[in-house]
Amino acid sequence: MRVSVVGATGAVGQRLLEILEARAFPIRSLRLFASDRSDGKFISFSGRSIRCEVLTPGCFFESDLVFFDASDAVSEKWAPQAAAAGAWVVDNSAAFRLDVDIPLIVPEVNGGILIERIKRGVSALSPRERIIAGPNCSTVQLVVALAPLRDHWGLRRVVVSTYQSTSGAGSAAMSELQSQTAAVLEGREIASQLFPHSIAFNCIPQIGSFKDDGTTSEEQKIMQESRKILGIPDLRISATAVRVPTLVSHGESVNVECEKVFSIEAVRKVYQNLMGLVLQDQPEDKIYPMGFPGAKSTVEGASGRDAVYLGRLRLDTSVESGLNFWIVADNLRKGAALNAIQIGEMLVQAIG
Ligand SMILES: NC(=O)c1ccc[n+]([C@@H]2O[C@H](COP(=O)([O-])OP(=O)(O)OC[C@H]3O[C@@H](n4cnc5c(N)ncnc54)[C@H](OP(=O)(O)O)[C@@H]3O)[C@@H](O)[C@H]2O)c1
CATH class of the missing domain: 3.40.50.720 (NAD(P)-binding Rossmann-like Domain)
Incomplete structure (x- = not known):
């Protein structure tokens, strides 16, 4: 080519x-x-x-x-x-x-x-x-995790909260996090250019611009794109997008209500055999998805890797067929x- x-x-x-x-x-x-x-x-x-x-x-x-x-x-x-x-x-x-x-x-x-x-x-x-x-980078990892649930048990409702790294806003945004962090640690004044507030030591519940209904453009993208990719135009989905002071990899807390009843073992089995997804779920050993667990950690981080990592998998017993999980993927790679x-x-x- x-x-x-x-x-x-x-x-x-x-x-x-x-x-x-x-x-x-x-x-x-x-x-x-x-x-x-x-x-x-x-x-x-x-x-x-x-x-x-x-x-x-x-x-x-x-x-x-x-x-x-x-x-x-x-x-x-x-x-x-x-x-x-x-x-x-x-x-x-x-x-x-x-x-x-x-x-x-x-x-x-x-x-x-x-x-x-x-x-x-x-x-x-x-x-x-x-x-x-x-x-959108947040949509990619979400639909990879949702598609098998749609196929096996049907999706009734999805609630997602994102924890998005600065690289999602481009290379200059990563530099802003680094320079602001250094400034705060050195007791200097900080200036915010790309983010609406300081991103150093802070989480910002705004990505993109606000719409009349109170959602942001990023949240709209996640909801509308997920519906299109999953082929469910009327999927009930609600998103909250938050920028966090990390460099690479987005985390997402996902709550799903399915149409049919399932067992957690059956869900686990589906995720164990899925192309492009790694089930990383041994909470008793402190193993769950993270972007960068640290150079000396034995836990494989998502940053620099291709897969979507999924863990903290558990039933949501507040509804009949509910599931909670946490996913992390490298937004610059799979995203x-x-x-x-x-x-x-x-x-x-x-x-x-
Ligand atoms: N970052 C993510 O996680 C992510 C995920 C999914 C999709 N995307 C999308 O991918 C695209 C790139 O994002 P990014 O994060 O890589 O942004 P970025 O780091 O800000 O890079 C922007 C790139 O566009 C170039 N550019 C700017 N104006 C241009 C022009 N007039 N003609 C040609 N090139 C021009 C820049 O060149 P200079 O270096 O010369 O300025 C730079 O190479 C965006 O549309 C973004 O929405 C990003």
């Missing part, structure tokens, strides 16, 4: 390049794009140094596959141009996620939709139909870059 990456210098873009290299994605040529701030900067990939470019009309004419990891505005403007030039587009922004004619894909959950589309043949597809969206590459691998397999 002739591959292009837009947003190659960002938190997701950098992770995408690492994973493309590590998984030996079949790349014939690679072009890297970012803003004019990065024009001419060299980025190493597979032992080569590749010069970062700015987007210009016609720049996608020699691309088969373009990963977009910049902003909604960049995707809105440039993704249709890439598709019109004949490329497949895998877009990680929110620009197209809820469009009815654009598939929103988490391969383990609804990859079949993409296979159906590819089977129609590239020539039968309009440029717009070659755009594939990747979900964004890895998911996009898995979509790219499906394309390679189907049309390569």
